[in-house]
Amino acid sequence: MNIDSPPSLPRKERVILELLVSAGPLYGLQLVKFSDGALKRGTVYATLARMEAKGYVESEQEELPAGAIGLPRRIYRPTPLGKRVRRAWVALAREFALEVPR
Amino acid sequence: MSPSPHKRSLPGTLFLNFARLIFPAQIIASIFSPAVADLREELREAGASRIKRFAIRWRWYWALSSLMLVAPLSVRTSPVSGSSDAVVAVPNGGWLLVLLAATLYMGTWSFFGSFVISSASAGIALAFAMRTWHDKHPTVVVEPWRLAALPAVQINLSAIRVAGDGPGLIFAAGTVLIVVVGLPGLWWFFVAAALGSLLVAWSLFTRRSTEHSGLFNSIR
Numbered sequence: 001m002n003i004d005s006p007p008s009l010p011r012k013e014r015v016i017l018e019l020l021v022s023a024g025p026l027y028g029l030q031l032v033k034f035s036d037g038a039l040k041r042g043t044v045y046a047t048l049a050r051m052e053a054k055g056y057v058e059s060e061q062e063e064l065p066a067g068a069i070g071l072p073r074r075i076y077r078p079t080p081l082g083k084r085v086r087r088a089w090v091a092l093a094r095e096f097a098l099e100v101p102r
Numbered sequence: 103m104s105p106s107p108h109k110r111s112l113p114g115t116l117f118l119n120f121a122r123l124i125f126p127a128q129i130i131a132s133i134f135s136p137a138v139a140d141l142r143e144e145l146r147e148a149g150a151s152r153i154k155r156f157a158i159r160w161r162w163y164w165a166l167s168s169l170m171l172v173a174p175l176s177v178r179t180s181p182v183s184g185s186s187d188a189v190v191a192v193p194n195g196g197w198l199l200v201l202l203a204a205t206l207y208m209g210t211w212s213f214f215g216s217f218v219i220s221s222a223s224a225g226i227a228l229a230f231a232m233r234t235w236h237d238k239h240p241t242v243v244v245e246p247w248r249l250a251a252l253p254a255v256q257i258n259l260s261a262i263r264v265a266g267d268g269p270g271l272i273f274a275a276g277t278v279l280i281v282v283v284g285l286p287g288l289w290w291f292f293v294a295a296a297l298g299s300l301l302v303a304w305s306l307f308t309r310r311s312t313e314h315s316g317l318f319n320s321i322r
Binding site for chain 1: 138144
């Protein structure tokens, strides 16, 4: 991987990665509900789009049942890079004795 | 009489249509559509309870409004990638410019009201004129590939690049006209500026024409 600076991992992105790694693929709304107030409906989708642009998560639209109308939901999962960045952050946090989320 | 269920739009449709007017398709697909889809899912899970549905709707409308403010500041579409959901994490200057203009208009309303109305109307008319001209005579702007890869910086509502051609002339003349309407006492400044710029343009044109013809003669 060719990068100019180490990947950054702000708090909200860290929470999202933790949830996706521990609970598996999730929808935006599920991330909000599982985060115990750490994530809000009004920001989580922008954060997820940013993480997707950074390559930390990937998403796909669920397929609507035949005959169904409306919008398909989008489900998110961590990428190998996202998992790697999370592991690096956990190692760094342990090194500096920071609080490491379970 | 209650409206027919077939005539009622799905929750979030109005909001999504409004967002489509403001944001590009990539942001709609990656941010707003998933949010509205989740809103509908949560409403579906809530069942028939009117109180629950009311609370969910308000929570979501508040969230979607926040998202409208947050989205343009945190992501924008990538002009380089052709991917349909390409977004990059940098602030969107265009949206900030619109916010700045709106703030300036509101701030100067009490003592500059007529100018605000005339300049906003003239600005929109000017944008339409430029767009119409541009569609008939597209502007060709030669620029280094590095600049071409960056998002186009535009300061006009018609969202077209301005060069030294028809749209450029409409843009410059229209802008001067708008300011003169608001500040008529400064008309002499714009006349002097126009004369001065014509003089500079003429001297540059003459000099470059001489250089080019000299180069052409030396090649022959």
